[in-house]
Amino acid sequence: xxxxxxxxxxxxxxxxxxxxxxxxxxxxxxxxxxxxxxxxxxxxxxxxxxxxxxxxxxxxxxxxxxxxxxxxxxxxxxxxxxxxxxxxxxxxxxxxxxxxxxxxxxxxxxxxxxxxxxxxxxxxxxxxxxxxxxxxxxxxxxxxxxxxxxxxxxxxxxxxxxxxxxxxxxxxxxxxxxxxxxxxxxxxxxxxxxxxxxxxxxxxxxxxxxxxxxxxxxxxxxxxxxxxxxxxxxxxxxxxxxxxxxxxxxxxxxxxxxxxxxxxxxxxxxxxxxxxxxxxxxxxxxxxxxxxxxxxxxxxxxxxxxxxxxxxxxxxxxxxx
Ligand code: 8YV
Numbered sequence: 550x551x552x553x554x555x556x557x558x559x560x561x562x563x564x565x566x567x568x569x570x571x572x573x574x575x576x577x578x579x580x581x582x583x584x585x586x587x588x589x590x591x592x593x594x595x596x597x598x599x600x601x602x603x604x605x606x607x608x609x610x611x612x613x614x615x616x617x618x619x620x621x622x623x624x625x626x627x628x629x630x631x632x633x634x635x636x637x638x639x640x641x642x643x644x645x646x647x648x649x650x651x652x653x654x655x656x657x658x659x660x661x662x663x664x665x666x667x668x669x670x671x672x673x674x675x676x677x678x679x680x681x682x683x684x685x686x687x688x689x690x691x692x693x694x695x696x697x698x699x700x701x702x703x704x705x706x707x708x709x710x711x712x713x714x715x716x717x718x719x720x721x722x723x724x725x726x727x728x729x730x731x732x733x734x735x736x737x738x739x740x741x742x743x744x745x746x747x748x749x750x751x752x753x754x755x756x757x758x759x760x761x762x763x764x765x766x767x768x769x770x771x772x773x774x775x776x777x778x779x780x781x782x783x784x785x786x787x788x789x790x791x792x793x794x795x796x797x798x799x800x801x802x803x804x805x806x807x808x809x810x811x812x813x814x815x816x817x818x819x820x821x822x823x824x825x826x827x828x829x830x831x832x833x834x835x836x837x838x839x840x841x842x843x844x845x846x847x848x849x850x851x852x853x854x855x856x857x858x859x860x861x862x863x864x865x866x867x868x869x870x
Contacts, residue, residue: 553852555597556614558604561623565841569599572849588613597621597848603810606630611638619857621847623840624831625649625704626781628754632863642864643847643857645840646703652836654707656805656829657749657779658715661696664775664803664824665689665747689775689800691717697745699738699762700752700780701727708749720745723752738762742769747777754781764789767799774799779830782808791816794823805830 555573560566569575576595581587592613600606602624608631611617619641622630632642663669667688674685695718698705702723709719709732720733722741727734735741738761742748748770752758762776762785770776776799778785787808793799794817801822807813810828817823831837847858860866 553596554591554594555599555848556591556595557599558606559601561599561601561844562837562841564838565599565623565844568841568845569848572845573597573852597852599623599844599848600630602626603629606635608634611635611640619643619848619851621844621851623844626754627861628781628783632861636864640864641851641857641866642861643844643859644861645843646859648839648843649831649836650703650707652833653704653779653830654711656826656831657704657708657751657777658711660779660803660805660824660826661747661749661775661777662691664777664801664822665691667801667822667824669824670821689773691715691747694718694746695720695744696747696749697721697735697741698732698749698751699723699741699784700750701730701732702751702753704779705749705751706730708751738766739769742766742774745770746773747775750776750778750780750784752780752784754783758784760784760786762786762790764793767793770799772798772800776802777804778802779805782806782810787814787817791820794820 552574555569555575557575557577559579576591578584578587593615595614596616596618598620600620600622602622606620611634617640620630620635621643623645625644625646627642627644630642635642671685674680696712698709698721700723701721712719720735720741722735722738735744750762767789790802791814794802803824805826806828813825817825850858856866
């Protein structure tokens, strides 16, 4: 049997591309001089797509791939993939959950501490030779604080477990109360924001959560409030956040994700009480290798008739072949 045809929309890490080349007939759209013509030519043969979390996979693309069976995506978030449309067409979508949860949770805690205690700013104070002229200003604290988690999924829970060791109170908001955790549940995001000092955003992106951290939520967080976002920039109304930081109606923000990556508003960089990271939550050699391996395993497993390893909720695997 000929090797199944797999399409790559954008380059992926070398280990993934090498493994895909070894197991499949790999076609690359990113190196095509005329991607649309190339898609018209090979589209009907393509049975699998390998994508990173930033390449949109929408209905228009799926229509050009009539024999598509599976989309294997690099990353846990898949808000750029129309998974419902995939489900309607009988196309499986897979992501890379679990293998990155601890890595992202570690980074989230690092970002939280860096923002509260202004660690990057203190480093700059020293490097720029300002210490002899005066001590670094005193900072905010985690002592006696409550941290609210928006989205108590796999990564949210890994963050909460780490926070338990920091001696802070923990609360959360999500679609439903989770009976097996000891943290305080708030049925609305606004109620959570009112009850906490720090808000950690870990919920999935997509139309349902777009802009939910809005001016009212930021206002409820209050002047001592700190926002941390390691999820997707789309959850936060970035203009409202900039306005709140500029007016001092919240204290600070630590952001690993932005509305229009890799572009970050100059107004955010200009603010003293922000810590800004270039979307590095899962970005260690170890974890990116594990994610890449899972992208390949999903395709290999599917085309050997064993089903997908980690299908998303919208395209559950029912055991058919
Ligand atoms: C991405 C992420 O994988 O997993 C996610 O949802 O946001 C990251 O880990 C990364 O952006 C890949 O480029």
